[in-house]
Amino acid sequence: MLRATAVSRSYGETVVFENLSIDVEPGEVVAVIGPSGIGKTTLLRTLALSLEPDEGTVSFDGTDAWEVDDPDRLALRRRIGMVFQAASLFDAPVARNVEYGLRVRRSWPERIRAELRSLVAPSGTADAVRDALDIVGLDDKRAQHVESLSAGEAQRVSFARAVAYDPDVLLLDEPTSDLDPRNTAVIEDAIAEARDRRIGVVVATHDMYQAERVADRVAVLLDGGVTEVGPTERVFDDPRDPRTRRFIDGELVY
Amino acid sequence: MPIDPAVQSLQLLVDLPFREGYVRSIVSVSLYVSLIAVALSTLFSIPVAVVLGFNDFPGKGLVKAVINTGMGFPSVVVGLVVLFAVSNQGPLGSLNLLFTKQAMILSQFVLATPPITAISLAAITGVDEDVRDAARALGGTRLDAALVVLKEARYGIATAVLAGFGRAISEVGSVLIVGGNITGADGISKTRTLTTAIQLEARQGQYGTAMVLGGVLLALVLLINAIVVRFGDWGVQR
Ligand SMILES: Nc1ncnc2c1ncn2[C@@H]1O[C@H](COP(=O)(O)OP(=O)(O)OP(=O)(O)O)[C@@H](O)[C@H]1O
Numbered sequence: 470m471l472r473a474t475a476v477s478r479s480y481g482e483t484v485v486f487e488n489l490s491i492d493v494e495p496g497e498v499v500a501v502i503g504p505s506g507i508g509k510t511t512l513l514r515t516l517a518l519s520l521e522p523d524e525g526t527v528s529f530d531g532t533d534a535w536e537v538d539d540p541d542r543l544a545l546r547r548r549i550g551m552v553f554q555a556a557s558l559f560d561a562p563v564a565r566n567v568e569y570g571l572r573v574r575r576s577w578p579e580r581i582r583a584e585l586r587s588l589v590a591p592s593g594t595a596d597a598v599r600d601a602l603d604i605v606g607l608d609d610k611r612a613q614h615v616e617s618l619s620a621g622e623a624q625r626v627s628f629a630r631a632v633a634y635d636p637d638v639l640l641l642d643e644p645t646s647d648l649d650p651r652n653t654a655v656i657e658d659a660i661a662e663a664r665d666r667r668i669g670v671v672v673a674t675h676d677m678y679q680a681e682r683v684a685d686r687v688a689v690l691l692d693g694g695v696t697e698v699g700p701t702e703r704v705f706d707d708p709r710d711p712r713t714r715r716f717i718d719g720e721l722v723y
Numbered sequence: 724m725p726i727d728p729a730v731q732s733l734q735l736l737v738d739l740p741f742r743e744g745y746v747r748s749i750v751s752v753s754l755y756v757s758l759i760a761v762a763l764s765t766l767f768s769i770p771v772a773v774v775l776g777f778n779d780f781p782g783k784g785l786v787k788a789v790i791n792t793g794m795g796f797p798s799v800v801v802g803l804v805v806l807f808a809v810s811n812q813g814p815l816g817s818l819n820l821l822f823t824k825q826a827m828i829l830s831q832f833v834l835a836t837p838p839i840t841a842i843s844l845a846a847i848t849g850v851d852e853d854v855r856d857a858a859r860a861l862g863g864t865r866l867d868a869a870l871v872v873l874k875e876a877r878y879g880i881a882t883a884v885l886a887g888f889g890r891a892i893s894e895v896g897s898v899l900i901v902g903g904n905i906t907g908a909d910g911i912s913k914t915r916t917l918t919t920a921i922q923l924e925a926r927q928g929q930y931g932t933a934m935v936l937g938g939v940l941l942a943l944v945l946l947i948n949a950i951v952v953r954f955g956d957w958g959v960q961r
């Protein structure tokens with residue numbers, strides 16, 4: 470469904486990755502693991518069509534996203550949900566954050582009418598927004614301003630914001646880095662539920678146990694490329710690339 | 724018959740500053756010129772700041788340098804340039820703008836635009852890049868992302884507009900040159916502003932009037948500040 474083929478990306482002189490390929494299919498969870506600073510975020514932003522690769526292609530259902538014009542790329546981007554590593558919420562109440570993706574998909578006349586109406590009579594929260602907040606257990610916080618949320622709550626709102634508009638692909642950049650075990654389980658359950666609903670999920674994490682718990686496939690990002698990709702169990706039990714083996718052994722000791 | 728000095732100064736207060744709407748006409752000229760100039764500056768500056776904040780292009784550093792230099796433009800020089808532009812021989816001579824409010828608006832626009840643009844740009848650049856990316860990643864258009872950034876930067880932008888207004892309303896040199904500090908035969912201000920009136924009254928030894936006008940100027944600036952701060956708070960609650 471969403472596929473990066475032989476992509477390269479540099480920041481100035483710094484090469485982050487070269488000739489990297491990865492893909493995700495509907496109803497599949499792919500974990501991207503690798504040490505800090507290796508390029509997981511850069512890869513996810515490339516998949517999110519936020520960052521144009523220097524070389525290589527990113528395609529969605531066979532359409533090369535950087536060959537089509539802006540409106541078509543926007544249409545592709547609108548099928549993707551992204552949860553950023555830092556929650557990156559908008560300075561507004563929780564519900565308005567979660568609603569954002571739905572709002573920008575409406576026509577301008579509709580949006581203006583809705584804004585005016587909410588000025589006159591604050592209307593109820595849309596069902597999709599409630600459902601999304603329900604998934605992360607924050608329905609009771611929907612009127613609260615994001616400034617007063619804890620880091621873990623903010624991260625869960627960020628997750629709700631990405632699933633509210635029902636994307637086909639979900640890109641999660643360390644979605645549980647600020648969460649306690651209980652809320653980590655909440656998000657991992659939500660990932661499993663997304664898979665059941667035939668959403669393709671890519672989750673970047675440096676928690677290998679999490680990768681083991683949630684992923685169907687694992688891509689190991691090391692040394693500027695994917696050293697290994699395959700079914701989760703196979704990659705962890707029997708890594709073929711010596712660098713992967715060293716990384717996994719080193720990390721799993723902890 | 725000797726006049727009691729207390730009565731005399733009371734008469735001064737009753738008579739001078741409020742005579743025939745003198746103060747009111749000066750306040751309205753000041754507000755009219757400054758508010759329109761700042762509104763026009765804002766309409767011009769914010770899109771410029773958004774374009775500068777969102778794009779990288781060759782020569783961007785130069786544009787920023789010009790804006791920063793503009794913050795330090797001596798107002799008398801701006802007045803002189805605008806005076807030349809609107810004088811009979813100048814490029815805008817045919818519009819007959821010399822010693823009009825329009826000419827004053829023009830010079831105030833030139834003075835207020837650099838600080839409004841520079842401070843807005845700083846506020847826009849200061850918005851977390853992730854927030855801008857989030858707007859795009861969640862399906863927003865470029866315009867949606869710009870709106871999100873403007874909303875995040877609203878305090879900085881309010882500060883920018885205030886700074887521009889402060890510069891416009893408290894400025895003397897250029898409005899004196901292009902406006903001429905004129906009152907009509909009835910004593911009602913045509914192009915006399917609070918600042919030019921204060922300077923004239925003080926020079927003529929009318930300290931009481933000058934003080935009253937100074938107090939009004941101060942009160943106006945404080946009032947506008949209070950209104951803008953209030954707006955900022957509404958933004959948060961919504
Ligand atoms: N905007 C940028 N400009 C310059 N260099 C950047 C930029 N963004 C990332 N980098 C660099 O690219 C490399 C990869 O960064 P990235 O954020 O993708 O790593 P990561 O794997 O997500 O790390 P972490 O696990 O710590 O989040 C790093 O060396 C980083 O310093």
Ligand SMILES: [Mg+2]
Pocket residue numbers: 509510511554642
């Ligand atoms: Mg990262």
